Amino acid sequence: MSAKHVNPTRMELTRLKKKLATATKGHKLLKDKRDELMRQFLTLVRENKALREKVEAGIREANQHFVLARAGMSQEALNVALMTPKQEVYLEAKTKNVMSVDIPVFEYSTRTPDPNDIYSYGFAFTSADLDGAVKRLADILPDMLRLAECEKSCQLMAAEIEKTRRRVNALEHVVIPETQENIRYITMKLDENERSSQTRLMKVKDMMLEEAHHYSSRYQD
């Protein structure tokens, strides 16, 4: 069944045996990697789902307040109120290596430590709903950043799992059976050669004995 032609030589046999050992070892390692990646991915994706539900609910709530704020204030006043933000968010991105996937780890810091700096406007001319909306967004911000980290990790891990799974399958269903088949073919061929030379030698021996002693003519007498 071997698709490619292999030379039935001892050298080729040794080479194939080495290849089979490497492939088997690689297959085992990759399989372990896939299983571990999958385990971590599943915990992460569950967290991702929970976070996303929370963030989406939080943003929906904030948006409801924004709509109210919009209704209670003029467009200009709203724009002016949010035109010059006092607060800034800085993000520090590191990477963590999980089973050879570099997943991001975010740490954020704000420009000022005062949590009230999210209100970039005077309270005199703005609607109270705006405060509520901004507060709700500020509350959800840590979760939003965690969501970003989590979702990105999930995407990266999903890609890596897919790649690893393909490799495992290729080794399991193509490389290893093909190598085993080739090894069997060479072994059989070599055995066959050996048997054929054995019989040839026996035959030659018979012929030489016949030559020397003339058995056949002697027994005829």
Next chain:
Amino acid sequence: MYKIAVMGDQDSIYGFAALGLEPFSITDPKEAGRKLRELAEGGYAVIYITEALAAQIEQEIDRYAEAGLPAVILIPGASGNTGRGMMAVKKSVEQAVGSDIIFNGQ
């Protein structure tokens, strides 16, 4: 030091300005694609984008799915939640596991 951007229609994103995220009010898909590329190369680690806008520039976003940074994250806009963000999570489960085992077909 990285920054955080928020892209989408004006109504959905202006609140984020108060927190110190940078809002980019865009509704045109072509413009959005260009802006996304610009932001991705301009030191933004996280780009939040409204689901409504993301639906129009899907290809641009998919390009960043398997790259390291930035993380492009969908958020619901003022007009409501379209469920696209959850779909993205579901998609990565399907990619990894082969079938959807977390959401059970919800």
